[in-house]
Amino acid sequence: MSRLVIDNRLSRPDDFYEALIDTHRDLTPEQSAMVNARLVLLLANHIGDMEVLAEAMRRAREGV
Amino acid sequence: MLSTYSYPTFPYVPAPEQRTGTVRRHPVVVVGAGPVGLTAALDLAQKGVPVVVLDEDDTVSIGSRAVCYAKRALEVWDRLGVARPMIDKGVVWKIGKVFHGDREVYRFDLLPEPDHKIPAFINLQQYYLEEYLIAAATGTGAADIRWKSRVLSVKPQDDHVVLQVETPDGVYAMEADWVIACDGARSSIRKMLGLEFIGEVFQDRFLIADVVMKADFPAERWFWFDPPFHPRQSTLLHMQADNVWRIDFQLGWNADPEEEKKPEKVIPRLKAMLGETTEFELEWVSVYTFQCRRLERFRHGRVLFAGDSAHQVSPFGARGANSGVPDADNLVWKLKLVLDGLAPDSLLDTYSDERVAAAKENLLNSTRSTDFITPKSAMSRTFRDAVLGLAADHPFARALVNSGRLSTPTTYTDSPLNTPDTGSFAGAMVPGAPATDAPVEDAAHDAGWLMDHLGGRFVALYYAGPDPVPAAVADSMTALVAGPLPFAWHVVTDRRRDAGANALVDVNGRFAERYDATPGTVYLVRPDQHIAARLRAFDVAALTAALNRAAGL
Numbered sequence: 001m002s003r004l005v006i007d008n009r010l011s012r013p014d015d016f017y018e019a020l021i022d023t024h025r026d027l028t029p030e031q032s033a034m035v036n037a038r039l040v041l042l043l044a045n046h047i048g049d050m051e052v053l054a055e056a057m058r059r060a061r062e063g064v
Numbered sequence: 065m066l067s068t069y070s071y072p073t074f075p076y077v078p079a080p081e082q083r084t085g086t087v088r089r090h091p092v093v094v095v096g097a098g099p100v101g102l103t104a105a106l107d108l109a110q111k112g113v114p115v116v117v118l119d120e121d122d123t124v125s126i127g128s129r130a131v132c133y134a135k136r137a138l139e140v141w142d143r144l145g146v147a148r149p150m151i152d153k154g155v156v157w158k159i160g161k162v163f164h165g166d167r168e169v170y171r172f173d174l175l176p177e178p179d180h181k182i183p184a185f186i187n188l189q190q191y192y193l194e195e196y197l198i199a200a201a202t203g204t205g206a207a208d209i210r211w212k213s214r215v216l217s218v219k220p221q222d223d224h225v226v227l228q229v230e231t232p233d234g235v236y237a238m239e240a241d242w243v244i245a246c247d248g249a250r251s252s253i254r255k256m257l258g259l260e261f262i263g264e265v266f267q268d269r270f271l272i273a274d275v276v277m278k279a280d281f282p283a284e285r286w287f288w289f290d291p292p293f294h295p296r297q298s299t300l301l302h303m304q305a306d307n308v309w310r311i312d313f314q315l316g317w318n319a320d321p322e323e324e325k326k327p328e329k330v331i332p333r334l335k336a337m338l339g340e341t342t343e344f345e346l347e348w349v350s351v352y353t354f355q356c357r358r359l360e361r362f363r364h365g366r367v368l369f370a371g372d373s374a375h376q377v378s379p380f381g382a383r384g385a386n387s388g389v390p391d392a393d394n395l396v397w398k399l400k401l402v403l404d405g406l407a408p409d410s411l412l413d414t415y416s417d418e419r420v421a422a423a424k425e426n427l428l429n430s431t432r433s434t435d436f437i438t439p440k441s442a443m444s445r446t447f448r449d450a451v452l453g454l455a456a457d458h459p460f461a462r463a464l465v466n467s468g469r470l471s472t473p474t475t476y477t478d479s480p481l482n483t484p485d486t487g488s489f490a491g492a493m494v495p496g497a498p499a500t501d502a503p504v505e506d507a508a509h510d511a512g513w514l515m516d517h518l519g520g521r522f523v524a525l526y527y528a529g530p531d532p533v534p535a536a537v538a539d540s541m542t543a544l545v546a547g548p549l550p551f552a553w554h555v556v557t558d559r560r561r562d563a564g565a566n567a568l569v570d571v572n573g574r575f576a577e578r579y580d581a582t583p584g585t586v587y588l589v590r591p592d593q594h595i596a597a598r599l600r601a602f603d604v605a606a607l608t609a610a611l612n613r614a615a616g617l
Contacts, residue, residue: 006458013463014432015446019433024443032443063453 006056068276068306068347069191071123075200076212079229080406082236090116091242091403093227095215097121099130099190100371100388101246102197106144107396109206111520113403117207118229120214124198127348128189128274131302131310131384132285133335135175136473136498137389138182139459139593143519145180146200149476154162154186155303162283162467166292168460169455174470179574180501182515183429185382186468187283188306189274218243218256218366242399243367246388249355251373257364263357264431267317271351272323275309275334276345285466289437289452293336298437303487308347310377311337321351332514340423354378356431358423362391363416375423377430380437380468387426390473390592391419396521397591401615406548414481422474429469436466473498476594483588483610487600491580499593502574504556507565514575517568519549519593521550522611523569526602527581528529528557533564540604549615556581590614 004022010016025057043052081088092099092108098117108115133150141147162170175184196538199572201207205401216228216235216239225243229236245253254261259501288294297314304310315324323329330349333528338344358375364370371388395415401407439445454461475497476482482495493500502514517523518536523542526537533555540552555567579598588610598612 002369006460008463010460010463014429014466014469017436017451017464017466018432020447021444024441031441032441032487038445059454059458 004059006053006059067373068308069189071126071191072195074122076122076232077210078231078233079210079236079238081238082231082233085236087237087239088238089224089241090114091241092244092399093118093225093238093241093242094244094246094373095371096245096247096371096373097194097198097209098125098223098246098248098371099193099197100387100392101244102194102201102398103140103144104244104246104391104392104492105209106146106197106201106204107392108400108426108439109201109204110144111396111400112206113400115208116240117209118200118215118227119173119209119211122211124194125190127272127350128191128304128308128310130382130385131187131195131304132386132470133188133193134188134382134386134471135182135184136471137386138186139501139515140341140389140393141197142182142515143239143393143593144200146196149196150188151183151186153192153305154188155283155305156183156186157283157285157303158184159282159471160287160467161466163288163291163391164288164452164455165290165457166209166533168327169452174190179572183513184587185285185599187302187310189304189306189308190385191286192305198255201449204435205216215247216565218253218367220257220367223366225366228408236279240402242486244392244395244399245367245369245373246371246392247373249372249376251369253367254359254369254373257367260361261361261376263376263427266353266434266438267353267440268434269315269317269319269321269324269351269353270379271315271319271333271347273311273312273313273330273334273346274304274348275311275338275344276307276347277309277338277342278307278437279309279338281309285470289467291337294333297559299337300467306348315351324351326347326352329455348559352379352435356427356434358420359422361416362419363412367397368395368415369410370419374419374426375428378434380433381426381430382427382468383471384503386471387474389424390422393592394419398616401549407616414479416477418474418476418481421478423475426471426473433466433468437468438579459593463540467522481596481614481616483597483613485598485607486606487598489580489600491578491599493579493587493594493595497595499587499589499595500576500578501565503571504575505560505566505571507567508570509560511571514568515593517554518589519591521591522596522614523553523589524551524553524607525587526555527570527576527579527583527587528551528555528559529583530558530583530585534602538608544608544611545548549611552610586613
């Protein structure tokens with residue numbers, strides 16, 4: 001059974017985070033929300049594993 | 065406010081040349097007697113270069129200011145023989161904890177491995193640090209610190225610089241072969257030369273309070289995002305000497321700095337954090353904003369910029385003084401070789417190249433930390449809060465939590481002074497890297513540290529392991545010692561007996577491990593303790609070429 005990886009897999013976490021924030025540079029809140037939605041869809045397709053995605057969705061919603 | 069420290073007043077002494085009205089030419093004039101200027105002056109004076117230091121004030125830093133000093137800066141000061149009182153007086157620490165609300169979400173250890181002489185970090189009020197540096201520099205007899213001496217103008221000439229200096233007795237002129245501008249983030253020398261200081265201004269304000277109290281917090285760096293006692297903002301806590309604690313409160317851009325400094329505003333914030341019953345006294349309060357910016361180049365002819373005058377970072381990560389001191393460390397040996405006619409003045413361009421690379425690294429890290437702590441947009445804040453919300457239960461998110469990436473020394477990866485590897489090596493001791501420490505015993509069987517034997521001159525380390533040293537190696541090294549460049553060599557050996565006068569015994573194998581050394585391996589280490597070259601097998605031609613290259617020849 002596949003499980004969502006929650007240990008760090010990013011070799012350069014600060015590089016990733018900066019790139020993520022840069023992706024939203026100069027966007028309106030509506031545009032940013034759209035970028036995030038597209039990003040989730042792109043990454044979900046890349047992962048492709050429904051069990052993993054279900055766990056990620058559950059964890060993302062928890063405590064919000 | 066309470067005071068745990070009495071500020072010394074250093075006597076203003078009229079300069080002899082001011083009294084006689086003669087214009088003297090000095091080899092080096094340092095502007096600014098802060099940690100960076102004093103380190104440069106001490107290093108120069110110990111190398112026998114007479115140095116004049118000009119400072120417009122007549123005392124040490126007002127307030128604790130820089131506070132956090134990292135391993136590399138302490139290693140520089142240890143090389144200069146002045147680290148011991150700092151470490152003894154300071155608070156040694158290496159653990160950082162990050163809280164979100166009242167929950168610990170992340171912790172880090174800045175020196176997880178044993179067998180280093182110098183600790184990861186100390187916290188010490190800047191005034192103590194400056195006091196020790198002033199005493200050491202004055203003690204050399206070669207550093208002439210002139211208090212109440214303000215530089216009014218600086219005029220670069222082809223082969224020297226003319227300075228006008230204002231003192232309580234009026235204005236006098238002096239000439240310098242070289243000027244080192246260590247006059248801080250608001251550098252007047254930089255302004256006089258009309259140099260651009262470009263970067264980012266962050267729209268946030270922070271309150272610093274130095275509080276005297278007996279408290280149970282451990283000697284660790286504690287950082288809170290959104291703590292219950294200071295909602296929506298961050299707070300940072302550090303222990304200093306004399307039961308003084310440094311507390312930083314993020315205030316936001318709209319806070320009124322004058323209003324926020326008033327005890328009636330500060331004390332309730334502290335009570336919310338420390339509890340109503342904790343007894344404390346305020347010692348020093350300041351409100352600051354911050355910027356991340358730098359000069360494009362640090363050498364402008366015969367004027368060399370070092371420390372905050374050359375690069376200014378946000379305080380998260382303790383990368384201000386901790387990058388300024390390595391500036392001085394990098395500059396002084398090069399300047400000494402140039403002054404002695406042993407290297408061309410183009411060697412000083414590598415000061416700029418190497419330390420601009422370091423400044424870029426520090427600015428990148430300090431800008432990223434600041435973007436995390438002070439998000440610039442609503443979406444940036446949302447991501448930040450998402451990271452913090454996930455961090456407690458998701459290890460990957462802890463790697464993204466950025467409360468300041470603490471100062472680490474820069475490896476001069478692209479320096480023209482490096483000799484590229486020809487052999488294959490593992491580990492961190494690449495050309496350009498700062499040398500790492502290992503416990504060693506010298507020929508007298510005194511336990512000590514590798515770092516005690518590096519620095520001040522070029523040093524070759526020949527790793528013999530269990531083998532004897534070939535006579536040809538010893539002969540070649542002896543010839544290099546007799547050469548023009550300041551050079552010494554050591555044998556690193558496993559043999560406790562008959563090791564020779566220049567032997568360093570690798571007592572627990574840390575040297576071999578950290579330097580990936582096998583018998584015959586040679587390292588060449590620069591006067592600033594950075595690696596210049598490494599060879600898998602001794603080769604006198606290759607070592608000589610590496611030495612000349614590292615000296616800019």
